[in-house]
Amino acid sequence: MKKVLIINGHPDRESFCHALHQSYKKGSLSKGSEVQEIALADMVFNPNLAYGYRKRTELEPDMLEAWAKLQWAEHIVWIYPTWWASMPAILKGFIDRLFLPGFAFEYQEKSPFPKKLLVGKTSEIISTMDSPVWYYKWIVGDIGGKLIRKNIGAFCGIKNIRTTYLAVMKTSTAEQRIKWLQKVERIASK
Known part of the structure; x- marks a missing residue:
């Protein structure tokens, strides 16, 4: 049994990322995992790290709850859309505010x-995008994926085990989206 934390970085509650979130949750629960969730669209926090690391901004109640969930988790699932080759601003702000020195x-x-304080945790990325995956990986350089996997995760001790890109969203059919939801549920159930 694994403790799974799903972090949904899409700011729109009605997005396809929220459907992917539910599919991943369903698959995880089917294999007996415990699941906790963070949906940034439902959180109240200031995403601006106003003072950098010079001065600590107190964490809001939603951020304190998110930190407790992050500590609890063994496996972290990042679900977000790729916009301008990376994550939405609210997800970047969430990371800026929560992945702090000393945390x-x-x-x-x-x-x-640094001393990595999140060693022993694993992660995976599920991201939607409007460009073809080959273009994003080989021409753009997989900027957002590398940011989560290496610059944030590996820096803190989290080992990424899988990255799943779903594209092209803007031209996808209802049938394709159903297949993507099924794929994400299968991934989570393994």
Whole structure:
């Protein structure tokens, strides 16, 4: 049994990402996993890291709850749309505000590398996009995926095990979207 945390980074509650979220949840529960959820569309928080790391901004109640869920999780599922080659601003703000020194990593004297405070956790990415996957990966350079996998996850000790891109959204049919929902449920149930 695994403790799964689904983080839905789409700001619109009626988006296809929310349907993907429910499919992943259904698949996870079917294999006996415990599931907790964070839907950024439902949270109340300031996504602006106003002072950088110079001065700590107190975490809002929703962010404190999100931190507790992140600590609880063994496996983190990032679900978001790819916009301008990366994640939506609200998801970036969520990460800026929550993945803080002393929480997710710790600076070390005499070392350019941090102590990773989230070691032992795994993650996966499920992202929708309007460009073809091959174009995003090979021409654009997989900017958003690399950001989550390496610059955020690996930096804090989280090992990404899978990235699933679903495209092309703008020209997808209802049948294609049903297949994507089924695929995400299958992935979660394995």
